[in-house]
Amino acid sequence: MAFYDGLFNAFGLKEWCGEAASSAPMSMAELLAKSSGKETKGEFFPFPSLDNLNESCPGIIQSRDVTKGIENGFLAAKPGLKAVLDPITQPLSWLLDGALWLFATTPWFIMVPILVLVSWFASRSKQVTSFVFASIMMMGLVDHYDVAMQTLSIIFVCTTISVLFGVPVGIAMSKSDRLQKSVVPFLDLLQTLPTFVYLIPLIFLFSVTESKLYGIAIILYAIVPVIRLTDLGIRLVDKDVIEAADAFGMNDHQKLMRVQLPLALPNIMAGVNQTIMMSLAMVVIASLVSAPGLGVNVLRGIRNLELGVGIVAGIGIVLLAVILDRVSKAALKRVDMTDVKH
Amino acid sequence: MVEPMVRMRGLYKIFGARGKDVLHHVQGGMGKEELLARHGHVLGLNNINVDMQAGEITVVMGLSGSGKSTLIRHLNRLIEPTVGEIVVQGEDVMGLSENGLRKARQEKMSMVFQKFALLPHKTILKNAGMPLSVRGHDEATCDKEATKWLDRVGLSGYENHYPAQLSGGMQQRVGIARALTANTDIMLMDEAFSALDPLIRTDMQNLLLELQKELHKTIIFITHDLDEALKLADHLVILKDGAVVQQGEPQGILLNPCDPYIEDFVSDINRARVLRVRSVMSAVSEADIAGEVDADKSLEDLITLSDGDTNHIYRVTDNGETVGQIDMKDLVRALVPRASSSASAAR
Ligand SMILES: Nc1ncnc2c1ncn2[C@@H]1O[C@H](COP(=O)(O)OP(=O)(O)OP(=O)(O)O)[C@@H](O)[C@H]1O
Ligand SMILES: [Mg+2]
Numbered sequence: 184m185a186f187y188d189g190l191f192n193a194f195g196l197k198e199w200c201g202e203a204a205s206s207a208p209m210s211m212a213e214l215l216a217k218s219s220g221k222e223t224k225g226e227f228f229p230f231p232s233l234d235n236l237n238e239s240c241p242g243i244i245q246s247r248d249v250t251k252g253i254e255n256g257f258l259a260a261k262p263g264l265k266a267v268l269d270p271i272t273q274p275l276s277w278l279l280d281g282a283l284w285l286f287a288t289t290p291w292f293i294m295v296p297i298l299v300l301v302s303w304f305a306s307r308s309k310q311v312t313s314f315v316f317a318s319i320m321m322m323g324l325v326d327h328y329d330v331a332m333q334t335l336s337i338i339f340v341c342t343t344i345s346v347l348f349g350v351p352v353g354i355a356m357s358k359s360d361r362l363q364k365s366v367v368p369f370l371d372l373l374q375t376l377p378t379f380v381y382l383i384p385l386i387f388l389f390s391v392t393e394s395k396l397y398g399i400a401i402i403l404y405a406i407v408p409v410i411r412l413t414d415l416g417i418r419l420v421d422k423d424v425i426e427a428a429d430a431f432g433m434n435d436h437q438k439l440m441r442v443q444l445p446l447a448l449p450n451i452m453a454g455v456n457q458t459i460m461m462s463l464a465m466v467v468i469a470s471l472v473s474a475p476g477l478g479v480n481v482l483r484g485i486r487n488l489e490l491g492v493g494i495v496a497g498i499g500i501v502l503l504a505v506i507l508d509r510v511s512k513a514a515l516k517r518v519d520m521t522d523v524k525h
Numbered sequence: 526m527v528e529p530m531v532r533m534r535g536l537y538k539i540f541g542a543r544g545k546d547v548l549h550h551v552q553g554g555m556g557k558e559e560l561l562a563r564h565g566h567v568l569g570l571n572n573i574n575v576d577m578q579a580g581e582i583t584v585v586m587g588l589s590g591s592g593k594s595t596l597i598r599h600l601n602r603l604i605e606p607t608v609g610e611i612v613v614q615g616e617d618v619m620g621l622s623e624n625g626l627r628k629a630r631q632e633k634m635s636m637v638f639q640k641f642a643l644l645p646h647k648t649i650l651k652n653a654g655m656p657l658s659v660r661g662h663d664e665a666t667c668d669k670e671a672t673k674w675l676d677r678v679g680l681s682g683y684e685n686h687y688p689a690q691l692s693g694g695m696q697q698r699v700g701i702a703r704a705l706t707a708n709t710d711i712m713l714m715d716e717a718f719s720a721l722d723p724l725i726r727t728d729m730q731n732l733l734l735e736l737q738k739e740l741h742k743t744i745i746f747i748t749h750d751l752d753e754a755l756k757l758a759d760h761l762v763i764l765k766d767g768a769v770v771q772q773g774e775p776q777g778i779l780l781n782p783c784d785p786y787i788e789d790f791v792s793d794i795n796r797a798r799v800l801r802v803r804s805v806m807s808a809v810s811e812a813d814i815a816g817e818v819d820a821d822k823s824l825e826d827l828i829t830l831s832d833g834d835t836n837h838i839y840r841v842t843d844n845g846e847t848v849g850q851i852d853m854k855d856l857v858r859a860l861v862p863r864a865s866s867s868a869s870a871a872r
Binding site for chain 1: 601603627628629630631632634635636638640641642643644645646655656659660703707713
C-alpha cells in the first residue's frame, strides 16, 4: 500500500486511476527489491513525485515517460530542423575544414612569419610581437605546432563569423529599444548556460563527424560579448557629438559610419577581444565533440591520466590565450583615439 | 519692414509624453512649477515671439534651466516644438520634409557647441571640413575650405593635430571654423564660450566680433553671462522659465529693466563701462558746453574726460555731427540702477 492511496480515494479518483498494474517495465529499484525478497517499505512522507504518485495511481505517468517524451519530441522535430539548419550551416563546415586545411598545409616557415607580421600590424608593439614569435617557437619545439594551428584556425573562423554577425545585430539593437529588450534575454541565456549544455541539442541535430557541430557551439557561446559591446558602445557615444552630426545634417548612414561606429570602436574591439577569448575556452571544451586541436590532448590527459600530455597541452592553451589577448588588447589601445596624446 | 531672418511665433515646448494635452493649461497661464507639480510635465518654452534680423547678433540670455538651449534647438528642429511657427529666411521650418530639413541644416544653419563636440578620431582639418564632406563635396574642396577658415581663426599649422591635443580655446576655434566652413547665413552658438577661462573667452569674443564685422552673419548666441551678452548683442532676449521677459536693444534694457528679475540681473554690472553716451544723452538745448564727446564712447570714458567734475555739460557728436548733449549729473544718475530708470522716465 503506497502512501498516496488514501489521497486518491478521498477525491474519488480510484476509477480514473485504473486498477491495473502499469504495463511499464519495472524500475531498477523495484527489480532489486523484488529480487532481495523484501517488500519496499515506503518512506514516512515521500515527496509527491511522479514516480511516487504512480505507485498509488497507475493513471499518472512516470518520470522516465517525461524524458522519453522529450527525446521523442526532439527526434520527431529533428528531420524538419535538420532540413532547415543543415543547408544554412553547411558553409560553416566548409569554412572550418578549409581553414584547418589551410593552416595545416601552409609550411611553418611561411606561417610563422605571417602570424608575426599580423601581430605586428595589429599591435605595433615590439614586445607583443616578439612574445608571439617566442611562444609559437616554443610550442613547435615540443611538437605542438600542428595542434596549436588547428586550434588557432578554428578560433580564426569562429571569431570572424561572430564579428560579421554580431556587429550588425549590435547596431540594430542600439537603434531599437524594442529589439534590445527582446534580444537581451537570449544573450543572457547563452551566457548563463553551462557550456556542456549547449552540446546536447547540437549532438542530436548534427552528426559528430561534421565540423559545424563544434563551430556552432563555439559561435553561439562567443558571439555574445561582441553583440553586447557593439550595442553598448553605440549607445554610449557622446550625445553632444551625435547632436553635432545631426545639426550639420548627416543622414543615418553617414552618422553610423562617420560618428557612431568610429567612436564605438574601442568598445567593439573590447567585445572582439572577449569573443576571441571565449572561442578559445569553448574550442577546448568542444574537443569532447571532436573539435581538433590542443583540447584533444588535454582530454587525452584527463581520460588516460597522462599527466605530462595534459600539462603540456594546457600550457600551450595558456600561451595561445595570452598571445590572442595581448595582440587584440594592443590593437584596441591603438584604435582608442579619445585618450591618445600623440 | 524687412522680413526678419528668423521669426518665431507662439512657440511652446512642453517636455513629456502628453505635451499637447497639457498645453491648454500653459496657455491658460499655468507656470512652470505648477505644471511640473500637477501634471508632471516640464515647461520648456512658453509663448515665444522673437524676430532675429539678418546680419545681427541676437543674444539669448537667462539663468540655467530657463530654456535657452531648448530655444536655439528649435531653429534647426533638433527639438520639435509642441506648437508654434518657425520661419527661417521666409521658409516654414515646421513644413519641411525629412530631406528638406537635412538640407536646411546643411546649407542654412551651422552650430557651435558649448562642449565643442568635435570628432575625436578625425584631425582638425577633417573636423573643420566635415560640413562640406557631409554635403558630398570632394576631399580637395573640403580641405581647401577648411584650411582657409582654420587659418582665419588662427589655427594654421595645427591641421594634422587631433582635438585631444588642443586646449579648450583652440578646440572651440575649430568649432567656429567648422561652422564657418559650412558657409551658412545663420550661425547658432549655444554657450559657445562658457567652457573657456576668462582671458581666452575675451579673445574669442573679440574674434567673433571681428569675424562678424567682415561676414555679417545672422548669429544667435546663447549665454548666461550679462557682460558677454552686452558686449556681443545687437538684440538681447531675456528668458525666464521658458518665457521672454524682455527683449530689445541691450542699452535700453539696461536703462529700463521692466521686471525685478532683470533688475537683479543688471544690478551687478559695471554700468559706467557698458553704457554708451548715446543712451544717456538728451536733446540739444542752449547751455554752457564744456567739450565734445563721441556718442559711442562709454560713460567711463566721459568721466575720465571730465576728470570727475559733475558740473559740466558736453556736446555729443556722431561722425562730427552734433546729436545731443549730456549733463554730467544725468551721467551720475544713470550709474545707479533705480535712479536711472526714474530719470529716464521723467525725461
Ligand atoms: N529632453 C528633456 N526632457 C525633459 N525636460 C527637459 C529636456 N530638455 C530640457 N528640459 C528642461 O527644460 C528646461 C530648459 O532646459 P534648457 O536646457 O533649455 O536650459 P538652459 O537655459 O539651456 O540651461 P543651461 O544654462 O543649464 O544650459 C529645464 O528645466 C530642463 O530641465
Ligand atoms: Mg543650455
